[in-house]
Amino acid sequence: MMDAIISLGQLAIKLPVFIFNIMKIMPKLLNLFAIFTDPGKVIKDIFFGLFTGIYMVLEATLDMIFGDMYRAMGGEVDEGGNAGSMDDGSKCIPPSMVKLILLVLCPPLAVMLEVGLAGLLYVLICCFLTYLFYFPGLIYGSLFVLC
Numbered sequence: 001m002m003d004a005i006i007s008l009g010q011l012a013i014k015l016p017v018f019i020f021n022i023m024k025i026m027p028k029l030l031n032l033f034a035i036f037t038d039p040g041k042v043i044k045d046i047f048f049g050l051f052t053g054i055y056m057v058l059e060a061t062l063d064m065i066f067g068d069m070y071r072a073m074g075g076e077v078d079e080g081g082n083a084g085s086m087d088d089g090s091k092c093i094p095p096s097m098v099k100l101i102l103l104v105l106c107p108p109l110a111v112m113l114e115v116g117l118a119g120l121l122y123v124l125i126c127c128f129l130t131y132l133f134y135f136p137g138l139i140y141g142s143l144f145v146l147c
Contacts, residue, residue, distance in 0.1 A: 064113050099145050107141030114144045 103110040108127045115122055122144060130137025 061113070065116055103138070103141055103145050107137045111141045111144045119144075 099110060099114075102113070107130050108123055111119070111126045112123045126137050126141050126144075128137075129140050
C-alpha cells in the first residue's frame, strides 16, 4: 500500500515536468503540421494526381484503340510491359482478368477495346443490347472478348 502511494507521489512530481516539455516542443510540432497540411499544396497535389491519372488512362485507351492505325502509318507505339524482373515475389494481374472485369462493368467498352474502330458496328450493337437489358449486351460482348 505504501509503495503505491510513493509511486503516485513520484508521478505527481514528474507529470508537470513532462507536460512542460510537451508544451515546449508544441510550437515546432504545429509548424511541421502546418507545412505538411498546407491547404494550397494539398489541393495542388490532389489535382496533379487526378489529372495525371486521367491522362494516363486516356493515353492507354487511345493507344489500345488507335495503336494499329498509328503503326500502319509508320509510327512507333509503346508496347508497354515490364522490362524488369519480378524476383521480389510480386504478381501482375493478367490482361485477361482486366478484360473480364471491364466486360462485366461495361460490355460495349470491352468490345471497343477488343475490335477497335474497325468493329464500330459491333460496338453499336453491343451498346443497343446493353441499353435494352444488361445481360444480352454482356453475352454479346463476351462473344468478342472471350472467343
